[in-house]
Amino acid sequence: MATKNPAIDAYITKSADFARPILAHLRILIHKACPDVEETMKWSMPFFDYKGVPLCNMAAFKQHCSFGFWKAALMKDKVLVENAKSESAMGHLGRIQSLKDLPPDKKITGWIKEAMALNEQSIKLKKTKPATKKPVEVPDYFLAAIRKNKKAWATFQQFPPSHVKEYIQWITEAKREETRNNRIAKAIAMMEEGKDRNWAYR
Numbered sequence: 510m511a512t513k514n515p516a517i518d519a520y521i522t523k524s525a526d527f528a529r530p531i532l533a534h535l536r537i538l539i540h541k542a543c544p545d546v547e548e549t550m551k552w553s554m555p556f557f558d559y560k561g562v563p564l565c566n567m568a569a570f571k572q573h574c575s576f577g578f579w580k581a582a583l584m585k586d587k588v589l590v591e592n593a594k595s596e597s598a599m600g601h602l603g604r605i606q607s608l609k610d611l612p613p614d615k616k617i618t619g620w621i622k623e624a625m626a627l628n629e630q631s632i633k634l635k636k637t638k639p640a641t642k643k644p645v646e647v648p649d650y651f652l653a654a655i656r657k658n659k660k661a662w663a664t665f666q667q668f669p670p671s672h673v674k675e676y677i678q679w680i681t682e683a684k685r686e687e688t689r690n691n692r693i694a695k696a697i698a699m700m701e702e703g704k705d706r707n708w709a710y711r
Contacts, residue, residue, distance in 0.1 A: 512548070513548060514548035514549060514550070514555075516548075516550045516555075517536070517548050517550065517555045520532075520550070520554075520555055520569075521533060521536075521555075521569075524569035525569060525571065527606060527607065528569035528570075528574050530608055531569075531574045531605055531607070531608060531611070532555070532567055532569060532574060534608060534611070535567050535576055535611075535617075536555075536567075538614055538617050538618055538621065539557050539564075539565065539621060541618065542618045542621040542622055542625070543557070543559055543564065543621055543622075543625050545559065546558065546559050546564060547559070551563070551566070554566055554567070554568040555567050555568070559624075559625055559628045560628040560629060560631075562579070562628045563579035564578070564579060564621070564624050564625065564628060565577060565578045565579060565621065565624060566579070567600075568600070570707065572604075572606065573604040573605055573606050574600075574604075574605040574606070575600025575601075575602070575604075575605065576600050576601065576602050576605060576611075577600040577601035577602070578601060578620065578624045579624070579634075580624055580627045580628075580632070580634055581601050582634060583627055583632060583634065584620065584623055584624065584627075585623065586620065588601075589601045589620070645670050645673045645674055645677065646677075647673065647677060648677070648680070648681065650693075651676075651677070651680055651693060651696075654693050654697060655696075655697060655700065658697050658700075658701055660700070660701045660703075661697045661698075661700035661701045662700075664700040664701070664703050664704075665700055668705065672705040672706065675705065675706035675707060676696050676700075676705075676706045679692055679696070679706055680692045680693055680696065
């Protein structure tokens with residue numbers, strides 16, 4: 510078993526109650542499948558390197574966990590490949606809120622070994638020219654609310670598309686109007702302070 514990184518121990522300990530068993534379980538599977546894995550922290554998230562190259566990573570958010578492979582775009586599983594095409598805080602397995610949301614251990618272990626083989630063969634991700642991205646559509650009611658606050662509006666205008674999407678998704682998934690309005694107010698307050706939606710986890 511490879512040496513554990515104290516920084517990842519601390520990350521798991523500080524995570525929400527629902528997240529700790531998920532992160533701990535994924536960590537065990539990674540070490541079991543890849544005894545020579547090296548633990549590290551990148552972008553404030555736990556990463557697992559093999560042969561000097563990232564293998565996979567995991568993260569905990571307020572209501573879900575994410576798990577993904579560095580070279581998912583080169584792997585055989587169609588779902589992993591498809592999810593790798595878009596940048597998302599959901600990772601390559603979608604929102605993981607409990608151990609029940611994870612695929613069978615055997616499947617995850619198989620993915621890890623496949624990712625290991627890619628690193629062993631020094632197969633690199635191909636650099637592709639960034640496609641022309643469509644502007645993110647912001648709901649009129651949200652846009653109007655942000656414009657009323659000069660600081661929030663200034664922050665919003667500097668956000669990359671990914672940050673804008675995170676806020677829009679959070680607000681539009683609210684089922685009740687009251688909840689939506691509360692989230693808009695919180696979003697504006699955070700943007701007024703120059704913060705993106707997931708600033709606490711970056």
